[in-house]
Amino acid sequence: MIQKIKIDWRNCYGIKELNQEFKFTPGKQIHLIYAPNGSMKTSFAKTMRYLSGQSKEKPCDKLHDKDKSSFILKVDGLDVSKENIFVVNGDDDIDCSKSFVNFLASSELKNRYDSIYQQLSEKKELLISKLKSASLSSDCEKEIFGTFKQNDADTIFSILERLNSEVKSGLPKFEFKYNDVFDTKENVKKFIESNKDNLNIYIDNYNRLLGNSKLFRTVAGHTFGTYHVTQLQQYVSDGSFFGVNHKIVLQDDTELSSETELQELINSEQQRLLKDENLKKAFDKITKAIDKNVELRGFKSVLNNHPEWIPEIINYEVFRKKVWLGYLSDNEIKPLFDAYIQVYNENKEALQQVLEEASSQQERWEQIIALYNARFHVPIKVSIANQKDIILKQEAAKLQFSYVETSSTETTVEKDVLEKILSRGEKRAFIILQFLFEMEARKTMDHDTILVMDDIADSFDYQNKYAIVEYIKDIAADNSNKFYMLVLTHNYDFYRTLSSRLSLFQPNLWMAERLANGKVIINQGQYKGNIYTNAFIEHDNDDKIFISMIPFVRNLIEYTKGENDDYKTLTECLHKKANTRTITIEQLINIMTDFTQGKGMKRPKSADKIYDLIMQTADSIITEANPNQVLIENKVCLSIAIRHLAENYMYDKMIAKGKSEEDLAVIGSQTGKWTGLFKKACPKDAHYDIIERVNMMTPELIHINSFMFEPLIDMSIYHLIQLYKDCKEQLK
Incomplete structure (x- = not known):
């Protein structure tokens, strides 16, 4: 159980300094951090990605590369392994190839399997290494697998077992x-296919010569050629056959x-x-055809050295099998093959038992796919194409995607095609599928995971946003206590929704703030639930x-x-x-006072003017x-004060230009309408750009309703401070 994560960072991308401690207690293993755009979120996630090993880009200050960076992360006072950290961002593909294997079986079952698999792999690697030296093949294991594979259930292990006989x-x-x-x-294979006539002429002549030979023979469809003679030589090469006075008697009694x-x-x-003229002519035609393709030089060399192999090579795939069987039967390689078979036979029963148990656990695949298909609103359905093979082959699952055009029409598509079809929000939802697999895999692991979520629901429609909220809630409620979450977002609606659904309160709720010097501080989170009730009522002394x-209140009255x-x-x-x-x-x-839920106002009544208080408060900020x-x-205070300064300026200028009070009497959106009138009345005014900035930046910050809190929270206070100063200094 992790109790505390301590962060001490310097010069990590946009973060000049960050010192923060996150504490965890049973049932409260999630911290939600609202970070306005440009404050720290991306820099935080990128640094954590490096610490997790998901990125090789070392944190630095790219604008001030001479400033030394440090990124200390302690868990309960100790360094943390990269395997204990995972970062998910809705825009980044997740490498979950290992997860697809780990997720399949329980930790105990996986350990049993890994023990057997390690023994088999060690013997197999010794065998493959020796085969590579002998054959000079670029990929022996892949070649053997492709040569002897009989069905989709085959693996390199099952193939080697079958070849034992x-x-x-x-x-x-x-x-x-x-x-x-x-x-x-496959240039050689293509050459054989396109030159079968010449090859068969050679073989016909070859067989004719065999028919006149006392050693090589072809009788009634049975051939005893160079390949079989070589086998015969192998059998008598140790001297035992002739050593006991055995003899070989040929058909002519030799x-x-x-x-x-x-x-x-x-x-x-x-x-x-080989001296036969007809055979030579047939061979020359073959070599001339080979010379037309420079990529067949190696093949030509093989035929020049062994023209007698042509009858074997023309049966290309059969010859391939004979070649590998020959290597495996070699005196130096066969002992390694036998050692592998022995280990395989010793563990075969235990391995089969593990696989049967793993098969019974495969329903977890189906559950996560069903969860995704049911919760996320994306025009695709997902299934697993190679579910039975994953654990033995140690490969990622092959996902099969169907694009749902109508309720009754589905079209199977490849992943790269699918990505071109989906919208950005749908692509992010698809990435969530990979995230679900990663999380389910980590549930089976022995270690805890610090899970960093970087705007995981950004660009989602509301249905998918709530789906990911529900999944985060599932992770938080997981009884394994393996996940310790730091959820970052700049989406205020997501912040409020997640804090509500998970019943998050201080000290697990945060809001990040970036100071002018680049230092990032993380304050206790605010504005959860009913903002007016929680933040305003009974706090009006401020x-x-x-x-x-x-x-x-103006909106409430309206x-x-x-x-x-x-x-x-x-x-x-x-x-x-x-x-x-x-x-x-x-x-x-x-x-x-009528809009304080019966709690009244704390501020004493006075004859002081509200306009003066507004301007004094803005000056203090x-x-x-x-x-x-x-x-x-x-x-809000700065925006109201800025609006007053701008309207005062426009009023004075337009009146000076001959506008009357009646001309300036407008209904609704006064600042916007005055800006239009001001532009016509004072087209050359030197400060029109400031008026435009006021008109662009302040409306949503003053007309408050339930949809407008994000602009309020996300807007940089420094932008408003600068605009207020510009208005005070220039709009006179």
Whole structure:
């Protein structure tokens, strides 16, 4: 059980400094961090990706490369292994190839399997290494697998077991560079197919000569050729056959009583075959055809050295099998093959038992696929094409995708085609599938996982957003206690939804803030649930909160009572109107007290003017050393003050240009409409760009409703501070 994660970072991408501690207790193993754009989220995730091993890019400050970076991460005071960290981002593909294997079986079952698999692999690797030296094949294991595979259930292990009955001493070994005949591009195979006529002419002549030979024979469809003679030589090569006075009697009654006599006869007959003019002509046609393709040089060399192999090579795939059986039967290789077979036989029963148990656990695959298909709204269905083979082959699962065009029409598509069809949000939902597999795999592992989620639901529609929220809730409720989550988001709606669904409260709720010097601090999270109730009511003694209540209550009146006198009074607090500078704090308290859920106002009534309080409060905010970037009251107060300065300036300028009060009397969106009138009345005004900035930046921050909190929270306080200063200095 992890109790504490301590972070101490310097100069990690955009993070100049971050010191933070996250504490975990049973049932509270998730921390949710709201990080406004540009504050720290991406830099945090990239640093964690490096610590997890998912990225090789070492954290640094790319703008100030001379500043030394450090990225200390301690878990309960100890260093943490990269295997204990996992970062998921909705835009990044996840390498879950290992997960597809691990996820299949329980940890105990996987350990039993790994023990057997390791023994088999050690013997197999020794065998494959020796085969590679002998054959010079670029990939012996792949070649053997492809040569002897009979069905989709085959593995290199089952194939080697099956070959045991065929591998025996005395089989001839065809010695040549394997890929000169069995090349990966299959140029030799294509040559054989397109030159069968010339090859068959050669073979016909060859067989004719065999018919006249006392050693080589072809009778009634049975052939005893060079391949069979080589086998015969292998069988008598140790001297035992002739050593006990056995003899070989040929069909013409010729007797061979020694290996020497046999070899002399073989050489004599081979020379007679190769000197035949008709055979030579047929061979020349073959070599001339080969010369047209430079990629067949190695093959030509093989034929020049062994033209007698042509009758074997024309049966290309059969010859391939003979070649491998010859290598496996070699005196130096067969002992290694026998050692592998022994280990396999000793563990075969236990291995079969493991696989049967693993098969019974495969329903977990089906469950996660079903969960994804049921929860996520994506026009694809997913299934697993090679479910039975995954654990033995140690390969990733092959996912099969069907694009759902209508409720009754599905089209099977490849992954790369699918990615071109899906929207960005749908692609992110597809990446979530890989994430689900990774999480299920980690449930079977022995170690804990620090799980960092970087805007995992960004670009999702609401249905998929709630689906991932529910899955995060599932992880948080998992009884294994293996996951310790740090969820980062700049999406305020996701922040509120997740905190509500998981019942997150301080100290597991955070809001990040980036200071002017680049240091990142993470404050206790706010604005969960009903913001007006939790953050405003009974807190109106604070000048910022009292001012911020004006637009909120104004909206409440608009929605419940319409644009009555109270609504108009509050509107006059936000815009330049005839009574703006005369409205008192007492007037506002009398209006607002009806919207405090019976709790009343804490602020004493006074005859002080609200306009003066607004401007004084804005002045105080811009003098703060490190104004809080998250607090919405800072931004609302500044926005209201900025709006007043801009409207005062436009009013004075337009009146000076001859506009009347009647001309400036507009209904709704006063700042926007005045901006249009101002542009026409004062087209050459030097400060029109400031007016445009005011019009662009402040509307959503003043007209508050349930959809507008994200602009409030996400807007940089420093942008508003600079705009306020520009208005004060230049709009005079």
